[in-house]
Amino acid sequence: MTQQNRLFSAFIYALPALAAAIPTIPAYVLLPSLYGDTLGLGLTLTGLVFFAIRLIDMITDPLVGYFSDRSQSRKPWVAGGAVIAGIGIWFLFNPPLLPSAFYLFGWASVLFVGWTMFQVPYLAWGAELSGDYKQRSRITALREGAGLIGILFAGGLPVLFSVNGPLAQTSLLATVTIVLGAITVPLIIAFVPDVLRNVVVQSGRVVACPVSSGSSGSSVSSAAPAPRDRPVALPAPSQWAGLWQNRLFVRLLAAWLINGLANGLPAVCFPLFVKYGLGLGQRDQNVLILLYFACAVVAMPVWVIASGRVGKHRVWCGAMVMAIAAFAFVPVLGNGDFVGFAVICVLTGAALGADLALPPAIQADVDDWDRYRFGIRRTGLLFALWNMTNKLAMAIAAGVAFPVLGYLGLTKTGGVDAAAGDVSDPHAQALFMLLVIYAVIPVVLKMIAVVMMWRFPLGVRHQSALRRRLARRMF
Numbered sequence: 001m002t003q004q005n006r007l008f009s010a011f012i013y014a015l016p017a018l019a020a021a022i023p024t025i026p027a028y029v030l031l032p033s034l035y036g037d038t039l040g041l042g043l044t045l046t047g048l049v050f051f052a053i054r055l056i057d058m059i060t061d062p063l064v065g066y067f068s069d070r071s072q073s074r075k076p077w078v079a080g081g082a083v084i085a086g087i088g089i090w091f092l093f094n095p096p097l098l099p100s101a102f103y104l105f106g107w108a109s110v111l112f113v114g115w116t117m118f119q120v121p122y123l124a125w126g127a128e129l130s131g132d133y134k135q136r137s138r139i140t141a142l143r144e145g146a147g148l149i150g151i152l153f154a155g156g157l158p159v160l161f162s163v164n165g166p167l168a169q170t171s172l173l174a175t176v177t178i179v180l181g182a183i184t185v186p187l188i189i190a191f192v193p194d195v196l197r198n199v200v201v202q203s204g205r206v207v208a209c210p211v212s213s214g215s216s217g218s219s220v221s222s223a224a225p226a227p228r229d230r231p232v233a234l235p236a237p238s239q240w241a242g243l244w245q246n247r248l249f250v251r252l253l254a255a256w257l258i259n260g261l262a263n264g265l266p267a268v269c270f271p272l273f274v275k276y277g278l279g280l281g282q283r284d285q286n287v288l289i290l291l292y293f294a295c296a297v298v299a300m301p302v303w304v305i306a307s308g309r310v311g312k313h314r315v316w317c318g319a320m321v322m323a324i325a326a327f328a329f330v331p332v333l334g335n336g337d338f339v340g341f342a343v344i345c346v347l348t349g350a351a352l353g354a355d356l357a358l359p360p361a362i363q364a365d366v367d368d369w370d371r372y373r374f375g376i377r378r379t380g381l382l383f384a385l386w387n388m389t390n391k392l393a394m395a396i397a398a399g400v401a402f403p404v405l406g407y408l409g410l411t412k413t414g415g416v417d418a419a420a421g422d423v424s425d426p427h428a429q430a431l432f433m434l435l436v437i438y439a440v441i442p443v444v445l446k447m448i449a450v451v452m453m454w455r456f457p458l459g460v461r462h463q464s465a466l467r468r469r470l471a472r473r474m475f
Contacts, residue, residue, distance in 0.1 A: 006130075012191045013126060014142040016082070019180035020118065021150030023089055026170050027111070028264075029289070031092070032398055033271040034166050035104055037411050039095065047402025049101050050108070054395030057112040058388045064120045065384025069377070074121040075189050081117025082185045086178045088114055093174035095167070112391075120387050124380040127364035128195040132467075134308045137361045141304040144356040148297040150180075155290035164282045246373065248366050248458055249382065253389055255452040256359055259320065260393030262445035263355065266327075266348075268397045269405075269438045276410055277434055279335045288338075288345050295349030296356065303354040312358045312365075313456035319354030320446045322347055327446075330439035360386070365458050368466045401437045408433055 026034075036046030068077045088111025095103065126139050153176065158169045244250060266273075274285045307315040326347035333340050363386055367379050408430035 006135075009192050010129065010139050010142055012187050013129065013139070014146040015184040016078070016118075016122065016181070016188050017143045017147040018150040018153075019177055019184050020085075020115075020122075021147035022154045022173055022177040022180065023093070024147070024151055024154065026093060026154070026173055028394060029267050029270050030166065030170065031108075032268050032402060034170065035095070035099065036402060036406070037272070038166050039097070039099055041099065041101065041104065043402045043406030043411060045101055045406075046104070047398050047400075047406065049105050050402070051395050051399025053105060053108045053112060054391050054398070056109065057116060058391050058395070060113055060116045061120055061384040061388035061391070062381060063384075064116050065124070065378075065380035065382070065387075068121040068124065069380040073194055074125040074380075075194050077117050077121040078125070079185060079189055081114045081119070081121075082181050084114030085111055085118055086114070086181055088112070089174050089177055093170040116387065120384045121380060123360065123383040123387065125192075125195070126360075127367055127379055127383065129192075136364045137304050137307055137312065137357065140361040140364070141300055141357045144353075144360075145297060145300050147356065148293055148300065148353070151293040152290065152297060155286060155293055159283070159286045159290060164286070166282070243370075243378075243381075246366070246370050248369055248456075251452060251456070252359070252362060252366055253385065255449045256363075256386065257389045257393055258445050258452070259355065259359075259449040260390050261396055262442040262449065263352075264393045264397030265401055265442050266438050268394070269401055269434060272405065272410065273434060273438045274341075277431060277438070278333065278337060278341060280338060280341075284338055288342060291342060292345040292349035292352070295346050296353040298353075299350035300353035300357050304357055307358055307361075311459045312362050313453045313459075316354050316358040316362070317450045317454050319351040319358075320450050323351035324443050324446050324450075326351070327439045327443045331435060362456070362458070365466075369458060372466050372469055404437070405430060405434060410434060 032046055032050055035041045035049075036043040041049075064077065068074060071077070088107050088109075092104075092107040092111050126143055127136070129139055130136055154173050157172060157176065158164065161172070163169050163172055270289075271285060274280045274288065280288075303315055303319060306318075326344045329340070329344060333344075363382065367382050370382060371377055410430040410433075412430075
């Protein structure tokens, strides 16, 4: 495959991430507070429902990863998952004025099952497109950059069209998501090579074979050739064998979970902190969300370039340290302090660019190590566990933060300054706990993640050596 064709495939591969990212803000940030506060379902009940949905949703991740590996094709999963997720998005983002917990649970389950069917094979597909250390970072950055542009659409469209009502916003974003998905998903199916189809089993061994790269007319070999030690279509026990003995995978996954929780707590509490902690309005919230994700888009190329020189894990740690420094100033904010919080959103948004671009690229390198060490191709399963861990972090965030804040009566407060309030007052206690959950706990969690990843041993030289050794296993 020529360099031009590789760039074209990578660009087309990244496009569906734009559509998939548009509902990210509502699904992770706005929906919990929309159902729990605006629509009157209650913070405690909403938090418990989202916690249950996430736990159930997690079960589908390893199943989808395992069966998508066995199916020898990522495309049917990506296409089918996109359709199911689109149906769930429409009903979840266009709720009745008085939705029940069953309505929330049912349509959120449809959305997240479809999302899993799309996302797990989609992430694994990206890891298989290239085996090069730096190229993987570029592919991941293109995908996550497209996702951030989608998130910018999600934050910018309500500001551009002055749509400030929460229900009007979610309806608008659902429509845009479905339209863009109907355009971009067929493109990836038509033009991006399904690299997993390169791998066939002959006499119980894995070999690579040519595959057509869509309508471009070129033919390529597998970018990530499998070791010949074992067949791809393994029984379930063999797929799991030795997985938890892969210390690099376990270490990265644990750091990803901890950092995901550190990001999840501020995400689910963001609308509550803006409204009750700072006393700002809906339009201010829209502008801050737009600013946050715009900075992530701008900063992402810088993190990717730096990772090629310093190493992905070290750059990721540096970004987490920057986020820690920014969150440390949240407790000094006063009521109505839009400018001060905007500065914090700039810094934490820039750090988010590294959170999105680098850890999945590190995971793709760990997949090489897993194949070399255990002789098994299980990329889909590894990324399923990766996706499941991210969902677990969001489940814990919503399942802990919302019931605690609901029990303390946060939505009944008058929006006083939490930092200056009397902690003996129940209202001030709720606001103080909001501050702790939003800023203090994430700082501690990110510190732990930095310690875990600072000396991560898989760098560019080690990964290049792994690729050479894997290539020698081919026929």
